[in-house]
Amino acid sequence: MGLELGKFSDAYTRSATTCEMNPEDMEKLNVKPGELVRISTEHGSVTVRAIKALEEVPPGVVFIPYGPWINLVVRPETHGTGMPSFKGIEVDIEPEKVSRVLGAKDLVEHS
C-alpha cells in the first residue's frame, strides 16, 4: 500500500525495509522484533528492521520486499535470461547495533 502513497512516504520505507524472520532464527541471533539486522552478500550490505514473519517462513529463510534496499545485496547476474537473481539468494545476517535504516534518497547518494 505504501507504494501508492509515494516512493518517499514513511509507509513505503517501512514496508520495504522490513525483514520477516522465523522466530527460531531471531532467538539464535538474539534479535528482538523491531531491532535492526545487517544483511550482507558479496554484492553489498544493507540495514533493515527484523520482525517475526507475518506470513510464516521456515528457519533459515528470510523475506524482504522488493525495493531499493534489498537491491543493494541481490545478485545482478542474469544467467542469459535478462533476469537478476532476486529470490533464493544466500545472505549473511547479523544484529546491527551501529548503523540505521537509510532513507531512499540517502541510499542512492551512498551507492
Added chain:
Amino acid sequence: MDIITGVVCPFCGCLCDDLEVAVEGNKIVSVKNGCAYSLTKYLNYQKERLSEAVVRKGEEQVPVELDEAVRKAAQILVDATYPVLYGWSSTGCETQHLGIELAEELSGAIDNTSTVCHGPTVEAFQELGHPSCTLGQVKNRADVIIYWGSNPLQSHLRHLSRYTLGAEGRWRKGRDDRTLVVVDVRKTYTARVADYFIQVEPNMDFELMSALRMALKHEEIEQDTVAGVSVEDVEELAEVLRGCEFGALFYGLGLTMSSGKNRNLDAAISLVTDLNKWTKFVMMPMRGHFNVNGANTVFLWQTGYPFAVDFSHGYPRYNPGVTSVIDILSRDESDAALVVSSDPVANFPRKATESLLRNPMIVVDPHKTVTTEKAEVVIPSAFVGIECEGTAYRMDSVPLKLKKVVEPPSSCPADEEILRRVLKEVRRLKGGN
C-alpha cells in the same frame, strides 16, 4: 457529483473493469468496488506528484517550459551512440508503440519491466508456447486452481473473488466447487485458505515439478522427499490434478526470480502439457503492473519479440542476457537512458543502478522517484487510466480501454503526447532541419 461506471482500474494485471468513480469538481471523492490498492491509488495519486518539466543545470534541476525539456531530451538521445529506452508497463499501448518507433529511430535498445518480473515467462512462452484461456473461462469452469510462487491475497486482491476460489461462475458456483492448491516457500495468506499447501524449499521448484510429472505417470520416485516435500504429498497432489475437470495454474515471481528462471517455466509448461493428456489444464502468469502484458504484446507485434529488443544493427534483435537492460547496464554499454513510468534506480540491482546513473537520464513519469531525482531531464505526465485514456492488456491478454475520469494538471500532458513530440524532435535533429 458525477458517477463514472465501468472504470478499468490501472493498478495490477487484473484490470478490474467494474469500478465506479465519483468525481466532484475534477476531484475523485470515492471509488466503489475497487480493492484496497485501487482505492489507495485513486485517492492518493496526487501525492509526490511532479508538477513541472525540469532540466539539470549543474547540480540543480531547473524548471523549464515543456518545449525546452523536449528539445533537451531529443538532443541527449540523438547524441548518444547506444541509448536504452526502459519502462513502458505503467502506460498505454499507444505510448509503448511510440517507444518502439523511437528506439528504431535511435538505433538503441528498448526493454520493458517484464525483464525484471515475468521475462523468464515470456522467454519460455516464445520457445514452447503455452495452453491458456481467458479469466472468464477460469471463473466459469475451473474446479482446481493452483497458485505457485504467487500470493494474490497480497498482490492481486480481487483475483480469488472475481475469477477463482470464491467466484460465482456458470458451472462452478463458489468455494465448495473448487479446490485450491498453493505451492510456496512461505506459508502465505493465500496458503492459509488453501486445501493443499505444499511448502517447497527455495530454488527447488524445478525439482518439484519434475517429481510431479513423474507421479502423474505413476513412475517411481526413488526418494522420500523432493524439494522438502514428502513423496506421498507429491503423489496425492498428482492425483488431485489428474482428477480435475478443468485446472488452472497461476504463478508468480516465485518461479521467475528463483534459480532456474525460464527453465522453471519450461518445467511448468511441460507439467501443464502432460496434464492435458488426462484433463483440461491451462496456465497464466500473474502479471503485476497494469499494462506489462500490453508492453509484451505491443513489443511482440511490432518487432517480433516481447522484450529486450535491440535496434543497433538497424533491425530488431532479441537475445535475453545480451540485449536485456540489466545486462546492457552491467556491461556499461549504454550512453543515455529514456525512462517512461518506471523507477529503475530503485528497482535494479546495485551494479545495474550504478551504471544507469552514469548515463544522462530522461524520465517521463507522473511521480517523483529516486530516478527522477537523478535525471538530466524530467517531464511530468498525466496518469494513464485516471487523467487520460489508453489501452491495456489484462493478464489473460484481453485488451481493455482505460478511461479518463478527471482532467490532468495543464503542465502534465499524456505521455503519448510527450513521446510524439520527442520523436518529432529527434527526427528533426537527425534530418538536420
